[in-house]
Amino acid sequence: xxxxxxxxxxxxxxxxxxxxxxxxxxxxxxxxxxxxxxxxxxxxxxxxxxxxxxxxxxxxxxxxxxxxxxxxxxxxxxxxxxxxxxxxxxxxxxxxxxxxxxxxxxxxxxxxxxxxxxxxxxxxxxxxxxxxxxxxxxxxxxxxxxxxxxxxxxxxxxxxx
Numbered sequence: 001x002x003x004x005x006x007x008x009x010x011x012x013x014x015x016x017x018x019x020x021x022x023x024x025x026x027x028x029x030x031x032x033x034x035x036x037x038x039x040x041x042x043x044x045x046x047x048x049x050x051x052x053x054x055x056x057x058x059x060x061x062x063x064x065x066x067x068x069x070x071x072x073x074x075x076x077x078x079x080x081x082x083x084x085x086x087x088x089x090x091x092x093x094x095x096x097x098x099x100x101x102x103x104x105x106x107x108x109x110x111x112x113x114x115x116x117x118x119x120x121x122x123x124x125x126x127x128x129x130x131x132x133x134x135x136x137x138x139x140x141x142x143x144x145x146x147x148x149x150x151x152x153x154x155x156x157x158x159x160x161x
Contacts, residue, residue, distance in 0.1 A: 041152065072119065102140065
């Protein structure tokens with residue numbers, strides 16, 4: 001494969017991190033036929049001790065702004081890309097992003113989780129274009145997420161056969 005997708009990531013200034021360490025008994029993703037189902041992941045980054053840390057924690061609308069939630073969702077999408085690469089070996093196997101189910105930890109009364117999840121959606125559209133990057137999506141609000149994370153999502157991806 002030609003690694004075109006990874007070349008676009010490089011042009012965008014994105015270096016894929018290692019896959020986040022699992023915090024349970026699961027795989028980063030499973031391929032069934034020509035569909036990849038990713039596990040849910042957070043907007044973590046490895047620190048100097050190789051621990052996964054959340055640069056953004058808390059509830060959007062009280063602890064975090066929409067912009068900070070958006071940044072966390074973008075980091076989460078980058079982690080999803082690392083997971084896709086680990087499972088597939090090459091991101092050029094991705095045909096299109098089909099669906100994202102996203103969860104945003106929100107303060108009471110916060111009603112704009114869709115703006116937060118655009119941090120992930122915008123990255124996929126920038127990487128694969130409108131036709132292959134734009135996807136179906138659910139933007140759900142949560143009272144709490146693991147590790148006090150503001151955002152989590154899982155993604156369904158169609159693969160080239």
